[in-house]
Amino acid sequence: MSIFDEFERFMKRWQRFFEEIERQIEEDFRRFSAQPPPGGGRPRYYYYGFEITMGPDGRPVVREFGNVRRRSDVERIEVVDEIDPLTDIVEEDDKIKVVVDMPGVEKDDIKLYISEDGRTLTIDARSKDRKYHKEIRLPVAVDPNKAKATYKNGVLSVELEKTEKRKRGFEIKID
Structure with missing residues (x-):
């Protein structure tokens, strides 16, 4: 199978997925228009995106983010309250930098946790309108006491110092 055949299969799968999202949104808006939720409110929001990069084997790697999930057991999508934010590592x-897009929350809404073994960073943010959650398995252990984090214009930046250096x-020598 050529890379073009793979790409065509990939694009057909994404087209079906986006058609299902569109159908779900229309269904939710019809239901909301017919019977608004108690206490007013508004219909739930759909936040979905994907990033395509080239993997080390030369094949595309797709990373999805947002609050829309594909359910593998049924041909439906699922919308959850917590957003899985776009994240770069x-x-x-000697350090690891983690950059996370989290618009719509304030600095005081964000909680960061590093696991006891120093290999997992957990990010939680809760505001009136948005909820974010992300667990990131780090490539090496880090020192939580030397972590630095900033939040500006909807972007969280976390700088973590490694406790173990990767051996090179x-x-x-070349003759």
Whole structure:
């Protein structure tokens, strides 16, 4: 199978997925218009996106984010209250930088946790309108006492210092 065949299969799958999202949104708005939720309120929001990068094997890697999930057991989508935010992880020699898009919350709404083994970063944010949750398995253990975090214009940046350095191996001299 060529890469073009794979791409065509990939695009057909995404087209079906987006058609299902559109159908679900229309159904929710019809239901909301016919009978608004108690106490007023508004229909739930749909937040979905994806990022395509090239993997180390030369094949595309798709990372999804948002609050829309594909259910594998049925041909339906599921909308959840917690948003899985777009996240980038950049590993440097002695530190790891985690950048998370979380618009609509204030700095005081955000809670960060590092696991006891220093290998998992958990991000929770709760505001009146938005809920974010993300658990990130870090490539190496980090020191929670040296963590630094900033939040500006809807972007959370976390800088973590590694406790263990990745070994680079031995240099081979070229004759």
